[in-house]
Amino acid sequence: MRRISMRRISRRIKHKAWPIQFINKFIIVLFSGLIWLTLFFACISPNLILGKNTVTGAGTTFWTTSCFFILFVVFILWEVSDEFRHVLHDIFIARENTSLVFFCLFVLGIQILFVSEVHPPIGWDVSALHHALTDTNDPNIIAYFSLNYNNLPILLVQHMLASFFHTTSWIFFDWVTLFLVDLSALINVISICIIDNDDKKKVRMGIFIHCIFLLLFPTIIVPYTDAWVLPLVSFIFLGICIVLKERYSFIFRAIGSTIIGISATAAFIIKPSASIPIISFTLILLISVIFPLENSLATRDRPLVRTKKSHKKLKLLILLFITWTFAAGTYINLNKNLANQTYIHVDKEREIPAVHFISMGASGEGGYNPKDALMMAVLPTKKARINYSWSLLEKRLKKRGIWGNLLFYVSKHRNNTSDGSFAWVKEGNFIVGNGIPQEKGLAGWIEQFVYLYGTRIGDFRFWAQIWWCIWLTMIAFGQSNRGKIVQILRLTIIGGFVYLLIFEGGRSRYLIQFLPEFLILAAILYQNSWHRIYEFWGKLKQKMVNFIKIDV
Numbered sequence: 001m002r003r004i005s006m007r008r009i010s011r012r013i014k015h016k017a018w019p020i021q022f023i024n025k026f027i028i029v030l031f032s033g034l035i036w037l038t039l040f041f042a043c044i045s046p047n048l049i050l051g052k053n054t055v056t057g058a059g060t061t062f063w064t065t066s067c068f069f070i071l072f073v074v075f076i077l078w079e080v081s082d083e084f085r086h087v088l089h090d091i092f093i094a095r096e097n098t099s100l101v102f103f104c105l106f107v108l109g110i111q112i113l114f115v116s117e118v119h120p121p122i123g124w125d126v127s128a129l130h131h132a133l134t135d136t137n138d139p140n141i142i143a144y145f146s147l148n149y150n151n152l153p154i155l156l157v158q159h160m161l162a163s164f165f166h167t168t169s170w171i172f173f174d175w176v177t178l179f180l181v182d183l184s185a186l187i188n189v190i191s192i193c194i195i196d197n198d199d200k201k202k203v204r205m206g207i208f209i210h211c212i213f214l215l216l217f218p219t220i221i222v223p224y225t226d227a228w229v230l231p232l233v234s235f236i237f238l239g240i241c242i243v244l245k246e247r248y249s250f251i252f253r254a255i256g257s258t259i260i261g262i263s264a265t266a267a268f269i270i271k272p273s274a275s276i277p278i279i280s281f282t283l284i285l286l287i288s289v290i291f292p293l294e295n296s297l298a299t300r301d302r303p304l305v306r307t308k309k310s311h312k313k314l315k316l317l318i319l320l321f322i323t324w325t326f327a328a329g330t331y332i333n334l335n336k337n338l339a340n341q342t343y344i345h346v347d348k349e350r351e352i353p354a355v356h357f358i359s360m361g362a363s364g365e366g367g368y369n370p371k372d373a374l375m376m377a378v379l380p381t382k383k384a385r386i387n388y389s390w391s392l393l394e395k396r397l398k399k400r401g402i403w404g405n406l407l408f409y410v411s412k413h414r415n416n417t418s419d420g421s422f423a424w425v426k427e428g429n430f431i432v433g434n435g436i437p438q439e440k441g442l443a444g445w446i447e448q449f450v451y452l453y454g455t456r457i458g459d460f461r462f463w464a465q466i467w468w469c470i471w472l473t474m475i476a477f478g479q480s481n482r483g484k485i486v487q488i489l490r491l492t493i494i495g496g497f498v499y500l501l502i503f504e505g506g507r508s509r510y511l512i513q514f515l516p517e518f519l520i521l522a523a524i525l526y527q528n529s530w531h532r533i534y535e536f537w538g539k540l541k542q543k544m545v546n547f548i549k550i551d552v
Helices: 004-044 062-080 082-092 095-117 122-132 139-147 149-165 170-195 200-216 228-241 252-270 272-290 292-298 301-337 354-361 370-378 383-419 442-452 458-477 484-502 506-550
Strands: none
Touching: 004 272, 004 370, 004 383, 004 458, 004 484, 062 082, 062 292, 082 149, 082 292, 082 354, 095 170, 095 200, 095 442, 095 506, 122 139, 122 149, 139 149, 139 370, 149 170, 149 252, 149 301, 170 200, 170 228, 170 442, 200 506, 228 272, 228 301, 228 484, 228 506, 252 272, 252 301, 252 458, 272 301, 272 484, 354 370, 354 484, 370 383, 383 506, 442 458, 458 506, 484 506
16 A cells, blocks of 8 residues: 555656656756857857968967967876876865965956056947047937937946046046956855855856956956946846745845846846846746645645645745836836936937847848948838838848748857857957057057957957857756756846847857856856766767777
8 A cells, every 4th residue: 555655646746747847858958959059159169270360360379379388288297297286286276265366366466457558449339438428419429329228328327437436538437347347256156155055166166267257358348238237137146046045034035036126127227138037037936836846745644845835935926026026116217217317318219129129130140230220320210110120120031931040040149159259359440440559568468469450369269269168068068957046047048049049149249248147057067067078978988998899
């Protein structure tokens, strides 16, 4: 009888658990397909070509060769010298915390040096923002912000900072960008601490991953929404980590919900796609309420467990309600402030409709289309601009057909995600001027790495691409981890990929807003990925041994 009852319980568990299992598998399969495609495109990127690079026109130099030579020497010494291995073990293992602190200070020092020496005027939208800080009567500036109304919030924030600190210099806003990017990294590390507070290795790896990222992230000299939205995205995930930590008090978790709501709305106002995490959070929480896996373990002999789970579900719903209440309240307040602002006169009726960016995202390589942008300025009414964009979108999709569209969006995903430099200096007039380093001394030496016609720009792209491939590998092999926070991160990245496929994309700069998700996920999954790679290598090695019939 006992055996029969256990079988019934087992069948009941499987019956009740299948929806959540199916949803988890669906997220894993979809995410794995997209992330493996991203990794493949990253690994075949022309940025990885050594020496002369006829594809990008900027190859690697003796500087990269020297780095490889140093790595080779270190490898040889590791293999032949016990004393050398002991020294490295003492530095990086025995005194790991001290080494990590020094590495963080080193990275911060490099960032400060970089901004101090290199702070050029930036072109495209950033230039319009900076110009509007000193001249709001220029007809071109008024027309720009009327059309690009979405950039008005960051202009008002920059105006507030400029008024408070009495400066509009480029270097000032570069310092602000540096602060915001590093603040985002710090918040991410705190989130990792909350997720795995018992696993110090993941926290240390999280710090290390963020340091390497900051070392190869020159966007700290671009004061624009891409970088400025990062701390808000990080705050969203900090709030999510607090809410999902059940051992915290309900009051503290409610504060986490408040952080999510306020941060997500602020992120939405600055960059709408940066608010995708709150949607992922809501979906995962609703799924866990509708299909609670824990409830499947309740039996007739354990009614109290079911009652506790009901209370748990109620708490989650209340926390979700708090999140969206604060999100709605923040949105109403910020929208009211935008509507009542008097800093610059704009005509909101001239605002470019969202469908324009969808239509533009279906043209060329999926990126910016100057002809489409010009028509948005020419067409007099909002209805005309919407109708034009819809008709253009329909025409483009029909012209390619089903198979053509499939190939187009696979190619667009490559353009959106493959470049580990995040499209550094790959947009027109990125750095104002001719893109040729002009400075002498240390500033000139650094400019050679980051200016379009710098002699070592190929070296920067190469090492940024190497790191991007390693970073993606840390994520791609970690399918075994299916925790709620991990699934929220995966779902957010899926949402980001899909968003960039639908709207204007075509270059990996648009991925910057989603980097907190990649950074946190890499830190959480690196151990799972390492074990899977190690097992895969072991099996492959054994198959090779069996194939050539050599006894080891």
